[in-house]
Amino acid sequence: MRLSSTGDHRWHKLHHVLPLAAAALITTSCVSGGGEGGTRDGGGGEGGGSGSSSPNPEGGPLASSIASSTTLGSDLQLDVDSLERHGEDVALLKMTLVNNGEEDVKGTDILRYPSRMDGAPYSASGVSLIDTKNYQRYRPLMREGETNCLCNRWQDDHRRIEAGDSLDFWVAFPAPPEDVTELTVNTTVTPDMPAVPISEAEEVDQDIVDTPVDDPLILDLRSLQDDLDGDSSREESGEETSIMLSSDVLFEVDESKLTSDADAALKEVAEEIDASGAETVRIDGYTDDTGDDSINDPLSEDRAEEVRDRLEEYTERSGLKFETAGHGSSDPVANNDTEEGRQKNRRVTVTFEK
Missing domain, CATH: 3.30.1330.60 (OmpA-like domain)
Structure with a gap:
């Protein structure tokens, strides 16, 4: 079975086909592990981003996936730390990019969509959420009148992840309908992470919720089977x-x-x-x-x-x-x-x- 996404939804239509992959942007992120002054606070800085975390009750990330890109090898790991509703309109995804290898990885531009887009900050704009119940894909929210998504962006000194280090980041998406309890996390470099539960945030990040954004981009998915x-x-x-x-x-x-x-x-x-x-x-x-x-x-x-x-x-x-x-x-x-x-x-x- 093949899945493709066609533009169409909530507020406007977009007539094109996209591959199954996409992601997000906002503040300076932090590198944890062996990096200097590294933390795992999921963001912070301008525009909020601290949010609240509802960790997996059993400990560890909600989901993990290893990079399938031939250029990255199998040393790069993506963890889903939390996926929460912040109010009625925003779903906040927090993830960690981990370098399990022995060499540094230029990891902060591999999640962009499209890759190396001229003039756009380095960010996780290649991550998307897939609603398999309603056959829809959610692209990151875009800051009003800008080409930047509502998510972490990385400055020059955080574009490389040293061996053994990790990078925390967050991405804001349009919230799915209330009856949707789980989503698939899709990235440009890893296999899909299905059935990630979405929960209510214990404390709404008002800075993110109040950030002006353009109309949400929600794409219809169609499955093709021969x-x-x-x-x-x-x-x-x-x-x-x-x-x-x-x-x-x-x-x-x-x-x-x-x-x-x-x-x-x-x-x-x-x-x-x-x-x-x-x-x-x-x-x-x-x-x-x-x-x-x-x-x-x-x-x-x-x-x-x-x-x-x-x-x-x-x-x-x-x-x-x-x-x-x-x-x-x-x-x-x-x-x-x-x-x-x-x-x-x-x-x-x-x-x-x-």
Whole structure:
């Protein structure tokens, strides 16, 4: 299964796809361990950042992950110290970056997003929170009118972590809905840390809560899954399901009459529709780019209508509304320069709410 995030949410839409990774910024952080004057207070300095900590009752961090980057090796470790709600709008993540190796690591720029962005302070802007319950990714809050996130930023003397030392930092995010009790912590350099519990802060950090920020950036996540036989695939978000059926299975070449092999697949789709809360089912037909639009456009429409007729027959729920459209070759999902790509583009997609 592949996950991608598409821009869309709470206050505005952002139309692009992002990789599963992201993070944050504000005050001077402290290096602990063998560093000079190091502490593990999670921040401080301008703009607040002391917050309150609800440590793991069993001791140690809530979660840990080892860097998977080939350039960093396995000596860099990220610990989640706490994840707390500060008021209704802010979730505060506190983490520790630990150098377990025998050599110094230039570790304070590896968490940036995008890496080495011109003009931006060194920070943890490559960390994000993933809400698997609602299929959403939370990017760090951005200070109003700035390119800096609401999080620690590191000055020149803290851009390198000495062997055996660690770096504490914090990142502020938009708070998830009240019914979300755990989140996945995602970074640019480590595997995901799933099921990190979020708790209420014992003492709200008012300096962080009161900091003016831009509209929160919350991205919709969509999961993509291809069947092993290549005959179908599906895409899911928190609200709807799209099932993509290969036209090569549903129809003969250049034909719009369903084959006998189509029945089993369409019956399964009909069962999913019956089990969903959908009121409207959208059916879209597509072709590859061979031939011309005068043939492809009506062919894709005819195929969508044929699938609609069969689904109307197989679904048992009353009151369902079916909509169809033919798009010809206008919206490819793969490269038309290869036969494999053209096969993926010849499809009928059935979309409905969960």
